[in-house]
Every structure is written in C-alpha cells, then in structure tokens.
Amino acid sequence: MGEIRALRQSDVATVAALFQRILRKTSAPATPALEAYLTRLFLEGPEQDSEIHSHVHIRDDGSVSGFLGVLPLPLMMGERPVRGALCGTFMVDNHADDPFAGARLMRAFLSGPQDISLTETANDISTTMWRRLRATVLPEHSLEWLRVIRPAGFITEMAANVVGAARLLAPLARPADALIRRGAPEPRWSSLAAAIAEGTLASHDLDDESAAHLFTRFVSHFAVRPSWREENLRRMVEESRHKATFGAMVRRMVTTRDGKPVGMFLYYGDPGRIGRVLQILAAPGRAGEVIDAMLAHANERGMVALRGRAQPALLEAMLGRRFAFVHASSSIVHARDPALIEPFLAGKAFFNGFAGESWSRLIGDRF
Template identity: 40%
Template sequence: MGQIRPLAETDIPAVAALFQRAFRRTDRAASDALVECLHRLYVDHPLSHESLPCFVHESTIGISGFVGRHRLPMRLADREVNGALFSTIMADHRAGDPLIGPKLLKAALTGPQDFSFTETASDVSLAMGQRLGSSGLASYSLNWIRIIRPAQWLADRAARRYRALGLLKGLAGAGDDMLRRRIRPDRQRWLGYARKKAGKAATVQEIDHDAFAALFIELSDRFTLRPRWDAPQLSTLTMEAILKQDFGPAFLASVSDHRGKPIGCFFYHLRLRSTARVLQLVAAPGGEGAVIDALIAHAADRGAAAVIGRTEPYLMEAMLGRRIGFTNTASSMINTRDGEIRAAVDTGAAMLNGLVGEQWSRLIGNHFD
C-alpha cells in the first residue's frame, strides 16, 4: 500500500520524474533546470521550514506521490500565527492506489500550523479537501478579466491552439486601436476600452522590487490577517516572482493620489499582444477604484489585449461598473480550527492569494525545457 514520509533531498530527481508524468504526460527525463527548480523550491527556499516538511508517498514503484508545503509567517492583529501553504500535489496512477492524493492531503493537514491554505485547488483537490474539513473561499476564488482589445484577445487565444493564427494578432490589434479611438472615455463597454486622458486623480510610477516590497508591507496594514515578512524577505520573494518566461516581462508600479500619497501598487506580467496577468494588486482604503483603473490603463497603454487577476473580497465592490467579468478555474481553500483566523477570512480581512499564495513560484509561468 505504500508509506507517506517527509521529503528527503535525495528524492528530488524522483519527484521531478513524477512531475513529468503527472503534469506533462510524458516519461521523458526531467531537465536539469526542472530538477534545480524543485530543489530550490522545496529544499532551499526561504519559505521552506523543518516544522512543515513536504511529503512523498513511496510504494513498490518508488516515489508515487508528492505534496509540497511552505511556511507562511502571518500576523493576526497583534498575534503571530503560521500557515502552511500547499502547492503541488500529484500522484502516479501506475501505483494502482486511488487514495494516494487523499492520504497525502490528510498528512499535510496534520501539523503545527494554525491554518492550511492553497489558491490553486482543482475541482478534485477541492472535493478532497472539503471531505477533510477544508472550505472553499468563493470570494478569493474567482479570476477577474477586463477585455481591452477584443479582436486581439480572441486572436491570441486562438493562436494558443493553432500557432499560425498568431500572425493575425497584429492586424487584430490595429483594428482594436481604431475602435478604441472611437469609444468615448465616459462610456464603459464590455468589449473595448477607451483611451484615457492623463488626469490628476492618480499617478503611476514604475518601481523596482525593493520599492514594491516596501510599499506592499505598508499597504498590508489594512488587513487583520497579513504576512509578517520583513522588507528583505519580501524583496527576495518578489524578485523570484519576476521571471515568468511564458507570461512575458514584469511591470511593478506604485499608484499615488493627487497629493503624492501612495494609495496602491500592482505587479503584472505582459507578453506582447497578449493578456496582462496580475500577480498582485494592493490598495489603501478608499483607493481601490483608482488603483484598479490605474492598473488597467497602464496595461492598455503597453498593448495588453486584456487584464486578468484573482479576486480579493475588499476589491469586489470597486469592480462593479467597470465592465469586469469573472470566471473560476481554480479555487482558494483553507483549513483551520482557529475562530479568529476563520473570522478574518470570512469577513474579507485576510490578505491571501498572489504573493501570499503560490503565484511567486517558478513552477508557474516557466517551462524548463
């Protein structure tokens, strides 16, 4: 039946081989780059902690299952708490045990953590978690999307399946830009986004990862449950999140009001004539709408076909009336017996997803060929 035990450093090549079979559907040997990434991610990473080891399932065929965990040092009001961030969970069907995934998840939920969290639960993982006492977080689990150049967006999506159609993106983008010039700035449209005139409501300035980390920490004070990283730790995490080969170059920016006071910041990746993928957006109380507008305008000016991000409860009201749509492709999920943590999450006073989740991981947005 196999056994579950903590991950050992020597297991990494076998975990990489399992990754190839589980996610890439191939028995081809894992690249050195993938092995190095997994070693960095699960052995040497600053968020790895001996109190929260990753687990492997070992059977007669070798390593046949894996679940990753990282330590999330958090602050709940004035109390220090620790979360377990779940990442990759995978099982090898060749082991002939359909319960490998549930067994690994059950083992990972057991430990010294005050809560367990993931933002990338599939429908299968969500169902497993719910049977083990976890809860899906609806208001943290939606992808929001604002379409800017509809023809270019459709051409980009078609090109992902039929590469030759990518030649149409330039022509589609030119048509979209003609449409944008005809849209009145005071009229919102679901398909299309008007060119905005520079105003005094907000000023956007591109910044480096150190400045972003400092601003992130300052703005996170609005949340009851928030990370307790210091600036160097967060700067390291942000720098690690910048490289996403599949998503394009990163843009980090601050947003200030007309008095020059910072009211927000954002971090997204944008591939040419494609979708801007928002990794993190933080806004001060009362500044949510202005920061969302600044983000969308910034991405539009750099040629984005659309902007996509992950919802957080405190942003939802500001998204009303901005022609933003919502979908669900993966779910945020939490498991905790701490009533104060649960209350913070249920009232939207918890800072989760993005950097306080898995989106910084190099496994997301890189291919390691």
C-alpha cells in the same frame, strides 16, 4: 499500502520528473535547473520551519509515487502570531494503482503542526478532498477575473492559444480595434476606451527593495496578513521576476499628484497579448484609482486584456469597471479553531498572489 514521509534531497530528481510529466505534460526530461529550484523552494525556501515540510508518497517498493509541496506561511491575526502552511504543488503518479495516495498526502499535510492550512488554486478533485476533510472554500478568493481592452486582439489571442497560426491575424485585429474603440469615452464590457480619463493617477516602475517595502505597507491593514521576514520577502519579490512563459514583468507604484504612494500592481505580458496579473495592492479606499492606473498602463502598452485572481478587497471597485468573473479553481482554508477561518470568510484576510504560491517560478517560468 504506501507510506508518507517528509521530502528528502534524494527524492528531488523523481519529484522533478513527476512535475514534468504530470503538471507540465511533457515527455522532456527534468533539467538540473528544475531540480535545483525544487530544492531551493521546498527544502531551502523562504520562512522555512523545521516542523512544517513537504511530503512524498512512497510505494511498497520504495519508489516515490506522489508529492505535496508545502510552503510555511507565518501570519499575524491582529497582534497574534499564527502558524500557517500553504499546500502548493500536488501530484500523484498512476492514481488508478493507488486511488488513496492523494488522500494520504492531504491528511498528512492537514495533521501537521500549523494552526491554519491553505491552498490557493485547487482543482475540482483536490477541492473534493479538502471538503471531505472539513475544509472551507472561500468563494470571493476563488474567482478569476478578466478585463478586455482590445476585443479583436483578444479574440485573436484566444484563438492562437488553440491554433498558434491564428496569431498571424494579429495585424488585422489592430485596425478593427481602433475602429471599435474610436469615440467610446465610456468603458464597455467588450473594450476599453482608446483614451483614459485625465484623472487617472500616475504610476512608476519599482525596484525589488521598494516593492518589498510597499508590500509590507499595503498589507498592514488586513486583519490577517503575512508576517514575512524582510530578507525572505525580498527573495520572493526577486524570484517573481522570472516567468518567461507569461512575458515581460511590469511592476509599478501608483502615486497621488504630490507623490504619495496609494497602491501598486504587478503583471506579466507583452504587447498584443493577454497580461496575467499577480498582485494588486491599494491603500484603504484607493482600490479604484489603482485599478484605473493599471488599466491605463496596460492600454498604453498595447495589451489586449488582463486576467488575474480575485481578492475581496478589490471586488467592489472591479464591479463598476466592467470586469468579468469566472470560477476556475478554488482557494481553501482549514483550521481546527473556527475563529481563524472567520476573517477569511469576511474578506479581511490577505490571501492569494504573494500570500500563496503564484509568486514562485514553478508557475510561469521555464527551466
């Protein structure tokens, strides 16, 4: 039977190799840059807590056969500080040789000193483990959304994800989309009108410092929210810039006519491609206007669609704007005190995106 212990610097090279082979599904060796980033994230990461750490599974021969990456996530529940921990990167080598290695890693994580344990995107196998350990799946946080902007371009891009040569058809998709979108002032399920209504609010590019300030501002009304230290949030914001496989980063603030900020959005993608939205934040009652500003900007940039992770605070506004929803993975919460879970089930907790692991370079960047 294997053992579980805290991640050490000497384990990082093996963990990086596992990451390449199991999660990136490549035979290419792990680079020094990947090893350095794993060290930076899991041993020197933001909001480090000496008692909350990542775990490795050790075989009887002393080799590392599994890893569960943990990021401390300090939270505020009203005015009460809550110790949170986020389960992120999770992988086990040769599962058939030791089918209980994953369960041991999960139990070690959940038995930690944190008040509340979270995961942002658990697959079906991981979700089964969490449920057996009496965790709670959050349905409204567990949805992926999609908004098609240019239907012909979207179909071409989806085909290119299977057969890369299909992207050569992209020039033919552009006139088809122009025809489909012409004379369609109302939003459709299949496309976005070529012209967005004049009432859409303006948006402006954000630098790292301003973005960090607005993050703090726009999560302040949630009953449960991250309690980021300023320097750590700035680090997360800066690192979120680097997602080379997703395309160029777009990060913008939405303002009223008199310049008052009412929200912000962050997505990645290049013209003609499907953009990936990392975060949408809005002041209470302004979600629809922020979403419209995001769609208008993506439309102007030539995106064929946007996709992202759902948040309960945005669902009502999305339902009237022709978004499609699907379940691909689960967001889950575990706590010994049931009162800590209630705000998550009620949609009053800020979770996913920056209150998760999606900001990190492990998701969407090259090393």
